[in-house]
Amino acid sequence: DVxxxxxxxxxxxxxxxxxxxxxxxxxxxxxxxxNWVRQAPGRGLEWVSSISDDSDYIYHAESVxxxxxxxxxxxxxxxxxxxxxxxAEDTAVYYCVASRWYFGSVYWGQGTLVTVSS
Amino acid sequence: xxxxxxxxxxxSLSPGERATLSCRANQSVSSTYLAWFQQKPGxxxxxLIYDASIRATGIPDRFGGSxxxxxxxxxxxxxxxxxxxxxxxxxxxxxxxxxxxxxxxxK
Numbered sequence: 001d002v003x004x005x006x007x008x009x010x011x012x013x014x015x016x017x018x019x020x021x022x023x024x025x026x027x028x029x030x031x032x033x034x035n036w037v038r039q040a041p042g043r044g045l046e047w048v049s050s051i052s053d054d055s056d057y058i059y060h061a062e063s064v065x066x067x068x069x070x071x072x073x074x075x076x077x078x079x080x081x082x083x084x085x086x087x088a089e090d091t092a093v094y095y096c097v098a099s100r101w102y103f104g105s106v107y108w109g110q111g112t113l114v115t116v117s118s
Numbered sequence: 119x120x121x122x123x124x125x126x127x128x129x130s131l132s133p134g135e136r137a138t139l140s141c142r143a144n145q146s147v148s149s150t151y152l153a154w155f156q157q158k159p160g161x162x163x164x165x166l167i168y169d170a171s172i173r174a175t176g177i178p179d180r181f182g183g184s185x186x187x188x189x190x191x192x193x194x195x196x197x198x199x200x201x202x203x204x205x206x207x208x209x210x211x212x213x214x215x216x217x218x219x220x221x222x223x224x225k
Binding site for chain 2: 035037044045046047050059061062095099101104106108109110111
C-alpha cells in the first residue's frame with residue numbers, strides 16, 4: 001500500500017523555524033515529483049512547493065519564497081520542508097503529495113498541523 | 119500565476135440528480151494540465167480527474183471531466199450519498215494553483 005507519512009508539525013512562535021519530513025513507501029519514490037500543499041483551518045488548498053524527481057527543478061509559491069526550502073533524499077524515500085521565519089498565516093495542515101501526472105499517479109499523506117502562534 | 123475561479127461556491131442537490139461544477143482560469147491552462155479533487159471532512163483530497171478528462175484509477179464513471187483552455191467542467195451524472203463533499207480544481211503547470219472549492223451539499 002502507498003503511504004506518505006508527514007511529521008515535524010507542532011506549535012511554534014512567530015519568527016521561528018520548523019522542519020517537516022515525509023516518509024514514503026509503497027511506490028517508486030524516485031520517479032515521482034514531490035510537493036507540499038497546505039490547508040489553513042476551514043480554508044481551501046494552497047500549493048506551497050514542488051521538487052522534480054531528480055531535484056533538478058524546484059518551485060516555491062510567492063507566499064513562502066525566501067523562507068521555505070523543499071528538498072528530498074531519494075535514497076531515504078524522504079521529502080523535507082525547511083520553514084524559516086514562520087508567520088501566523090503559515091498556520092495550516094501541510095500535506096505531502098507525490099505526483100506523476102503523465103500516469104495519473106497522485107498520492108497524498110494525511111497531513112501534519114503547523115500552528116504559528118505566540 | 120493562473121487564477122482558478124470555481125462556481126458555484128455551494129451547490130445543493132439531491133441524490134440521483136446531476137451535478138455540474140465549473141472551473142474558469144484567467145489564462146489558458148497549458149496542455150490541459152487540469153485536475154479535479156474531492157475532499158471529505160477530516161480527509162486528504164482524492165484525485166478524481168486529470169488532464170481535464172481522464173478518470174483516475176478506481177474513480178466511478180459517473181464522474182466526468184471536460185474542457186480546455188480556460189473553461190473546465192466536472193460533471194457527476196447521478197449523485198450518490200458519498201459524493202457530497204468539497205471539490206477543487208487544480209492546474210499543475212508551472213506555478214500550480216487550486217480553485218477555491220465548490221461545496222456540494224445535500225438538499
